[in-house]
Amino acid sequence: MFEIPVLTLTLVVPLLGAMIIMCLPAGQHKGIKWTAALATLISLLLSIAIFIGYDRSLGGIQFVETIPWIKDLGVNYALGVDGISIPMLLLTTLIGFSSVYASWNLAERVREFFALLLILIAGVMGTFITTDLFIFFLFYEVVVIPIYLMVIMFGSTKRVSKEYAGMKLTIYLLIGSAFLLTALIALFVQARAISGVPSMDMAFLASLNYGVEFQILVFAFMAFGFGTLLSMFPFHAWSPDGYAGAPTAVSMIHAGVLKKIGGYGLIRIALTILPAGAAVVAPIIAVLALGNIVYAAYICISQKDLKYIVGYSSVSHMGYVLVGIAALNLISINGAVIMMFAHGVMAALFFAMIGNLYEKSHTRNIEDFGGLAHQMPKLTAGFMIAGLASLGLPGMVNFIGEFTIFVGAFGVYRVISIIAISGIVFTALYVLRALGRMLFGARNEKWDHLQDLKGVELVPLLVLGLAIFIGGFLPFTLMDLINNGVGELLAQIGPLQIGGLW
């Protein structure tokens, strides 16, 4: 029977959009923006269809497409999604769609911007829907260069210059990916030596037994590579500078989904293929995660620039994800996945609001503002939703994530969990302080000329805000799916005894 290749379509539509945009005349701003909006909308609708159409009773990898690609490396153009990748795909398309509207007011070099943005979105999606390691890595690095170009062309220079920020981000991620690629090749070579056939299929690679020492080494390389992308302490320095320099849409996508490729890779690739290595390295990750949670939250308290606050807070939140992954049990990993989704929509909403405010006021310094709720009630609502989600208020999807992670991790790492939970207090402190100072209090007449969100500017607020509340009030919509996916992965690798390094 002939089936529609839904995943390929989801992937190709933004690329097609990018090509159409490159062919349009440079002055055709409206046409370019609507093309980008339409392309991301189609991807969003397709991914929602996949979310709904995925057969939860059946489980496993669905919507499979396989085309042989490179024979002697055993590479297939293989697509397929399971309970872990669908939320990530959905997250990508949600943020991708919103990011187009968050950049609606752009007036310079519009063609380049939207073409690069669509390539970036397609690249991120690709990593989540492929089941072949080679193709995964192909997409993984595709995203780095458009980001660099977008940062230097459209970024903003505040504390650090945009050229510096862009290059720092690029080099950090590329060095991480060099380790990752070394690990992938070593894995490929070893698997070939064991099984005699070249293959890059994740499930096939996971089915082989590797020596424990090999697993530890390769897992450590991967943890460094993915960890850098996930801004694991102490490899996080690119993240706040990078976000601060980047244009709004890039900050949204980067903090929202791109980082999550790190967590996704740790779970789907590193943990699944190298469980014995994971068991040994996990405690180190858990300790480093504390660096994220506590240290970054501490820095946040002293920040004045809004983007730096959200930048460091995203580093801090990734600590929770790392704790969840490092605890290596069903509940904690479920929590990590849902936390990635939750943080994604929250961070994207935050950056969209900041971007909008900065565009109008040309400052991001908290102390310049005060009483913005008088002039911009809708923007204030957006900030509050993002802020409260960030500190894990029940009713928002972030609460579900944090709660699940700690339920799962507490049994494994008592002390670490207790220290980590204290991070929530810090988060409440810096978020509420910053938002209170900016949004509430007496009316500041200096900002009377600011216009509230209107028209298409509302799209990110509506789309992402809705996702936060749906996830918060109806968590089972996502949770079932994730539980399904993580459960299957863990069933494959069997019980794990954490530790063994000392």
Next chain:
Amino acid sequence: MDFSILTTEILLALLGLAVLILGLVLPGKGRKFVNALALGGMALVLLYLILNFSREAGLFNGVYQVDAYGNYFKLLFLMAGLLVILMGARYIDGFKEKSNEFYGLMIFATLGMMLMVAAGEFITLYVGLELMTISFYILTAYLKSDKLSGEAGLKYLILGATSSAILLFGISLLYASMGSTNFIEIGASFGSSAAVIAGVLMVIAGFAFKISVVPFHMWTPDIYQGAPIPITTYLSVASKAAGFAALLRVFMLAVDPNAVFNWGLLLAVLAAITIVVGNLIALAQRDVKRLLAYSSIAQAGYILVGATAANSYGLKGVLFYAMIYVFANVGAFAVATAVEVDSGRTDIEAFAGLSKRSPLMAAIMTICMLSLAGIPPMAGFAGKFYLFAGAIQAGYLWLALLGLVMSMVSVYYYLGVSKAMYIGENMDEAPLTPGWGSTAALWVCVLATLILGVYPGPLSELAGYAIQIFM
């Protein structure tokens, strides 16, 4: 004796002679015709080669080998030559009445490379090498009024002659020990005396010069900067590939990998030093020609990794990478040529604002350079994957890690050029249009880089077929 096996080489030799002689005989307008003849002739030879790709035969008792391995590289040289002629057409037109000789010498250099890769024994190899190198001596110094070019020619001559002498001395040592110059016969009776080791070391040194491996790389930047830019391009892609092709044939057939000395480790160390030095010095360059020169040193290091591994993936990687390197490097140099023709300069400032003057060229320069850095979905990534998979398979995990980290470091200087092109300001904002030849070459390069990056299957199969003779 069936001389029809040599048709490709004979045709090319005739073409070279015809271009030289007709260039002298025909005045004025005839020159255009001769230039077209050079281009068309090379294209026809290329076509002939493709049609007879799978022909295999040995001539004169194995002195000259026609096989898929050699044909693969001949294909590479002809393609590179065509692309260089296309992209350099405007530049070469500047030589006026001297342009015919330029084409003629390029054809002879190509012929020399062909002899090198098909040679089954050392003397033939040496003759091919000299034919290539001597043609390049002249071509390097072709800008008569330019001091840098003259200096480059002289340097190349002196250093090149020295390296040839070392190579020849190594060959004579091997001949003295084994009593043969034929690779297979040497391999069969490979001894372990000090003379053999010294001989192989000298052969390595001689080749290392041609492929600019550190510490034999000193000539590269000056000569790349001084030579006419099409020649720089041709030197960096074709002459280097020829050096690698011949080196591999010698090493795979004549040198016993397990005898006496760990040759693999020696090559691995050379590759590592080359990668590190090439990339680190490139970081500090402000002239795009020099930058590409140092980057080409680093690239030689990557290719040497595959030769070090000497297994199926590694060798395939060498062939694959050599081919895609042609497209990436010619693409980058084509843009540099257009900029030089326009502004007379090649420092990074001359590239400023190129994205506004010519969005196509800025995009192609970025894509080609990222392919050199090995970023997917450009072809360089697939090439590096093969090279480093081979290295890890052969047990050189450290080399793979080093190579990959350094190629990420190289992104810094490649993106430095992109940064200038995309956000730099240029006084001259007039649109920059390359000629039709250049445009064609640019499109071929960028399409090949992207298509082979996303779908490397066919080329890797071809490379796999070509290395059968070693397996």
